[in-house]
Amino acid sequence: MTTTPLRERPRGAARRPPARRRRPVVRLVAGTGAVWVLVALASVAWWPVHRDGAMVVAGTTAVVVGTLVAVLGLVLRLPAAAVAVLTVVGFVVTGVPAAVPDRADGVLPTGPGVVDLLAGVALGWRQLVTVSLPVGSYEALLVPYFVTALLATVVGVTVATRASRPEAAGLAPLVVFAAGVAVGPTRLATSVALAVALVGAALAWALSVRHVRRATTVAETVGQPVPVLRAVVRPALVGTATIAAAALVATGLGLLVPPSAGRTVARTDVVRPFDPRDHVSPLSGFRAYQEDDQVDVPQLTVTGLPRGGFVRIATLDTYDGVVYRVGGPDGATASGTFERVPTSVDVSGVRGTRVRVGVTVDGYRDVWLPTVGDLETVTFQGRTADRDRTGFFYDRATSTGALVGGVSAGTRYTLSAVLPAQPTERQLTAARPGTVSVPTPRAVPDAVRDAVQAVSEPGASDGARLVAALSALARTGYVSHGVGDDRASRSGHGADRIEELLTGQPVVGDQEQYAVAAALMAQQIGFPARVVMGFTAGGDSGTTPTTGAGGRTTFRGSDVTARIEVDTAEYGWVLLDPNPVVREIPEESDQTPQPVTRPETIVPPPPAEPQVQEQQTPPQADPDAPPARPFWLQLLLAVLPWALGVLGVAALVLLPVVVVLVLKRLRRRRRRRAPAARARVVGAWDEYRDALLDNGHAVAATATRREVAVAAPGDAATGLSALADRAVFGPSDVDDRTADRMWDATDAAVAELRSGRTRRERFRAAVSVRSFRSGRWVR
Template sequence: MSEAPVAAPSPPVDRARRSTRRSDRRDARRLVPFRLAGGTLVVWLLLAVASTSWWPIHRDGAMVTAAATAIVLGTVVALLGAVLRLPTAVVAIATVAAFTVSGVPAAVPSQANGLLPTGRGLVDLFAGVALGWKQLVTISLPVGSYEALLVPYFVTLLVATVTAVSVATRASRQELASIPALVLFAVGIVVGPSRLDTSIVTAVVLVAIALVWALTVRHVRRAVAVATTIGSRVPVARSIVRPALVGTGTIVAAAVVATGLGLVAPPSAERTVARTDVVKPFDPRDHVSPLSGFRSYEEQDTADAPQLRVSGLPEDGFVRIATLDTYDGVVYRVGGSDGGTASGTFERVPTAVDVRGVRGTTVDVGVTVEGYRGVWLPTVGDLERVDFTGAGADETRGAFFYNDSTSTGAVIGGVDEGTSYELTAVLPDQPTERQLASARPGDAAVPTARDVPDAVRDTVESTTASATTPGAKLLAALQALKRNGYVSHGVGDDRTSRSGHGADRIQELLTAPLMIGDQEQYAAAAALMADELGFPARVVMGFTPGGDAGGAAARGASTEKGGTTTFRGSDVTARIEVDTAQWGWVLLNPNPTVREIPNEQQQTPQPVTRPETVVPPPPVDRQDQDQQAPPESDRNTPPVQPLWLQILLAVLPWALGVLGVLAIVLLPFALIVAAKRVRRRRRRNAPTPRGRIVGAWDEYRDALLDRGHEVSGAATRREAVAGAPGAGGTGLAALADRAVFGPNDPDATTADRMWSATEDAIGTLHTGRNRRERFRSAVSLRSLRRPGRVRGGRGQGPSGRGDYSGPRPDERRGRPSEDRGTP
């Protein structure tokens, strides 16, 4: 009597099961398009909201183009991977290929040839992946599409799109796809501006969308699980829609409360982001103060020499060289004592400087450098845009840095003859003298002056006694300098006048019977006096027609036909800027008009209210201002590069581009070989001898697959080697079967012998094959992508695993371990 009819299901039950399986497959086919479309659309929404944190960085339409390109290509790569069930390595390779093909037109448009990349563009593209981040946090914002600074955003968005869409369409927990969008948003905050340009509402909306989606996906997953368990459909409205709406309402309410709190009590201080802590590439403290070389412009060989040619400058315009706000008793310099002040932070200017808050007149000025030398770039007003022209314009542009708080520009390596550029700037509106009398001190932060001589306070007290308001006191102090001072540069037949503006020189200027000096001393003294009155003050050095010498100047700037002004060395001057509560920084001229200096015997000594204070000499490590390098020194001028180095620098970008293309082409093959090596090492280092033996067999079987031999996933080991090329396969199959199903556990010696035989057998597979065929076997993906290569085959390990570290087959059938050898 056979038991088969009893065990077999009845035909109606069998038909019912087949009908249920067909129904499940139809439902699965219907769910896949909905999952692909729904997950992709939600990811797009998340990425679009997250990209808003990058807008303050670029503020340019090129960012929109880069975003659309990255999202579309990333979605195509991810959906192809989901539909074709491609391995992660293949998806990663496709992502790199998409980045290479589209990166230059999308992220480095200035180096693209239409829609095709160029060699220089590819070099900049891949260099931007590694170096663009540092450049991004050391440059003023916004950057637009300057150089390759769109690359960090493009590559981050591309990777985020591929990852998020892949997770949303392939992973068991779709809600994890919101993590790449959150990371994209956070990265934009970190590399963005220190001020709060990204709205709090945007951050709350992004988190709310992610939470709503996670809640909805969770209810869908639970409904599917319930339907599978009970074998019937679950009402969508009751099981998914209603709970999702309730949760969404809760999340929206929490979002409204969080947004309200953020708007009512916003952060009072600037954010700490990457650009606030990064080490800036240009440190003004590394360079000599330009004011210390003031007298060198008045020397006989430079006073008449042309320094700058400027076109478009308004009448009596002022060309700024540098703004100096730090006084240490020896010299006025830029950047504070430790470089941590706002004036010490110089950044690259990619497109333009934000001057929307400056009220004034916009001018376009052209500058050509002739005799002037130095690291400080002459500018006008508050700079908005600069465009370098002529030979070496690209190099000069890359070396240009700007400080917005002091309106001071600098070029690493300095400028030399022939440097030319176009400036667009705003000349701030200035108050009249009557309006200035009512001025109040502003709240700008400048470094505290050190070692200020007592004569500054005494002079302020004696000259401002009759004034009542801070603005009137400031005007009275400056007018006293103009009224009592005489101009002498200490050259030629001029009355002897020491150079420098240290504490001892300012003390001498303010206490001598005759106040004799030049713009260097008067500007320094005026800035210290303004600071004594409570006005934040700084010294500004530059050029102006006549050098603030008045109508008595024998030499000065000449204005040519066409409105071009040539500034000579004698046109150098120094003024001060004071910060007022009403007009911001105001440029003031404290210098006396050039006039004849009387004999000292005819003058009545000026009363001094307090005895002269002996100022101690400066420390040894301070540089004597009289020994500062003159501006015409070429110490900042880079040496001429040898011919071989010029050739190397010209060829290097193309060589790097070719190497980059070769690396991209070979990268997929290297990844495949590396994956196979990792798999081989894992198999050979299995924790048990039995696992190592089975790993050796798996290595041989994968070599057969890569060789082109067809191996069925359900074939036994002996069936797998039937008709296989090479030699030794039959012995390997027998040894592996004996290790798995034999009565005793194999030892380490047997495992070593199995691996040695496996290596010999794999070596015979390449016998008689040429180099191309061996390469194709080495980079073949058949052994990596073959489904069920471990599971489902007869004679495989427990639970379908290849390491065989679980219980033996006879142990799973309930036989005691001590009876394994019993037949």
């Protein structure tokens, strides 16, 4: 009689796949889905780097190809070396159309595209940190993200479906996130919230996998299935809820107390391929444009430039007493940061007029690329377009462009830019100095300070002093380039030449000296200032450049000029012209200063009694400065960030403890307030059984109440088990009085378990989660 059931069981099993056969399919689906979610979250860190739909295509392709390679390795049971070969093949076949779309032939790779793809694996990382963001799909700069996402998918899906510890699959997407942060922008953006979400999702996946593995082991040991809801879902939900709560606290602290400075990433420490300090200042060659062999030579042909427009050659903000040049003295200031521009420059915050200007280079030769206003995009044309595109660098801080290898004849490009709105002279008079940091000039002659003091009225605002200084310079100065029949005028703009300019009679120089003197005077007043060299209509000489049909303007050597930019709090950088108009220079004898007779001033006698002023302004006090903070407020502001940090750490440490205590409290309340008296009696027994588990006593999951009572310490468990069994299996209903008596006895039994224990042991029992893992915490 026993043989028939034994023969029928395999037949029934054949109709339904056994759990062992279904397990790989479930693991494949769950593991693959988890890796996809984690890789997608990690890829968000790369979005500020590219900000282009091509990145979405590359990421999707990498995930699909990586998944196919990992699944093929699982089905065919391929070794790691074979999986690596398949990964390389998939990378080469799909990498060109996905990561180097400009080099692809539709959906097929090309020879040059494969070369760029393989080179991008090794060289793309360095190029990424030397290019201004975003880069879009520029050249092969999508390759680092594509190869990182592909490897993370292959490794993640392989580990999730084949390794003994599938939870380790969450480490590969973390590498994708770390790489995106390393090559990303210096600003914080959304990295805090993204990191918390990614780590939380990885931990939730790890907890789920761990509980599934434990439930599977228990089922194989006891020979019967384990309820998934109790053994897997509930513990995973508890762990995930704790992680989510901690993530909310961490994110809140990150947003409440953000870092005061930009974060350090790869692009902040990398050595730039273009260093402006390696090149001669363009202002040093200013007089060369005025020589007889260059003054009438066409330098640039520009179309689309507004009337009176200014074409910038370079912005110079560092003065060392010898020359004004581009870049900081140690390369650490923002003025020396030149980056490649693969797509566009963000000019959304600039108010002004948008223009589109075409430039054709004629006789101009230098490493500095002439631009207009605040550059947004540049597009090169002609036979050298590819070389010029890869060699173009731009400094956003100074709006200066450079071309590695220099500008040559026939170089053609189109600029999209914004011409910033400029204030009127009246508005400038009321302007205040800005806060932009520029390198402090060195070896400034004393004549600069004397010239500012000579034209400054007592009590005048900084803007009024600036306008007065520039007006005096333009009113008293005369223009001479020192060539041909011009009055002798020494070239250069070192400290001695600026001293000679400001103290000479008459004041003679050209735009090279006047711009430097004006910039130094503006900085003496308090305005951050810099010199701008470029081309303009007539070069401030009163002549007009050649203008053809269609708004085509030809700038010649005589059209070169130099001006200054000052930073104001209200209008940002303002372009100012400090140069005198071209006029006849008088003889030195006509400039002999005549003595000025001043009327005698009657000095009143001193007062009989000294005047006592209760409130005096300190000699060096700034009337516009805010009042000094009291000491207690300074102390509070100094301690507050540290206190918030300590409280945040304490909250993160204590949060799991609070969560466990709250859940236990809710569980007890639900059991004691059950609607039926019989349920309250059973709940009291469950409360005692959980107390045994939390206090470290071994309680088998399949043990009956009597078996638990026999193994429990003391005699209270025997009475509780008997009362609970009688309530469950007895013929009569249980009344509320019996339920209350059961709970009183349970509280006394639990107190007896805690008696004689140390404070540390009682705390460990209170925060223990063993009772949650038993599957009874919801009853």
